[in-house]
Amino acid sequence: MTDTPRGMDSITQELLDAAVIHVPFDGWxxxxxxxxxxxSGVDPALARAACPRGAADLAVAFHLRGDDEMVRRLAETDLSExxxxxxxxxxxxxxxxxxxDKEAVRRGATLFALPLHAAEGSRLVWGTADRIWTALGDSSEDVNWYTKRASLAAVxxxxxxxxLGDESxxxxxxxxxxxxxxxxxxxVEKVKAQVNKSPLLKPFMLGPNWLARQIRPPQGPKRKGGLPGALHARMTGRT
Known part of the structure; x- marks a missing residue:
């Protein structure tokens, strides 16, 4: 019987649990x-099937596990006030x-700074920002979907x-x-709001604001490369 994707994820998590004690010394x-x-005692062939790239896949799983824990804690916290x-x-x-373990993060930062993995590192940080905004109920339907995530990813x-260097x-x-x-x-957001409310400056923002409204966040759970999204059909002429 072949392992289901869920079974492969379970194997990845088992390998990750076993790997974290070695990462501070050997890196990812x-x-x-x-x-x-x-x-872990996992069959080497199954381990390779679950993590074809070896430790790089475990580093990704480590990051995603942290995202999951963050979302869990947010869900249990009353944020209303x-x-x-x-x-x-x-x-x-x-x-x-x-x-x-900070060292696991430090080693991950080193891994994702390499040219081979830099794009994936950026996607992981973007994904963390996305999960924060989603957990907080963001309902943006235009270019703000992107600017919020880009700003938070940078922060x-x-x-x-x-x-990583803080010992306070x-x-x-x-x-x-x-x-x-x-x-x-x-x-920055305050300045943008003031510009849009200014009788003098507002006319200059009509074009940019119109264009911003045509940009849409990604549709569906699957995203292929880059920063996902689309221009509205009214602008592209496509349905």
Whole structure:
């Protein structure tokens, strides 16, 4: 009987559990992958079927596991009395708190900085931003879907790098850094709102705003390459 995709995911998680103790010493490397196979007792052929790229696939699974934990914590938290910027900051903190070992993240950052894996690293960070906005109920239907995620991805990436070097109690300095970065983004949004309300400047934004409304977020669960999305049919002339 062949393993189902769900079974393969279970094997990946088993391998990941076994790999994390080796990653601080060996990185997300072939040595760490082989050690995980040996420690877990998973058949080597099944391990390769579940993770064709070896440790690189485990590094991806490690990142996604952190995203899952963040979403779980958000779902269990009452956010109703919080300002929206505070909800975003809390989500990022939950994502950082989901990590048990900084060194595994540091090694992952090294892996995804390599040209071979850089694009996937960017997609993972974008995916984290997407899951935060989705968990917080974002309902954007135009270019704002992209700008929100792009801004948060930049904030998240910078915060992770700061966090990796932060040795302050309870990562207080990271929290302050995160608050400043979110404040910078909110200031940009405030300026945009003021421009759109200004009788003098608003006419100059009619064209850009119209174009922005034609851009749509991705449709369906599958996305193929790049930043997904589409121009509205009224502009493209297609249905």
């Amino acid at each position: 490397s072939e040595a760490a992958f082989r050690a995980a196979v040996a420690d 919080m300002r929206f910027r505070d909800r975003v900051a809390l989500a990022v903190r939950y994502r950082l708190d989901a990590v048990d 998240y990436g910078a915060t992770v790098l700061y966090w 109690p309870d990562h207080a300095e990271t929290s302050a850094f995160l608050d400043r970065r979110i404040g910078d983004v909110m200031q």
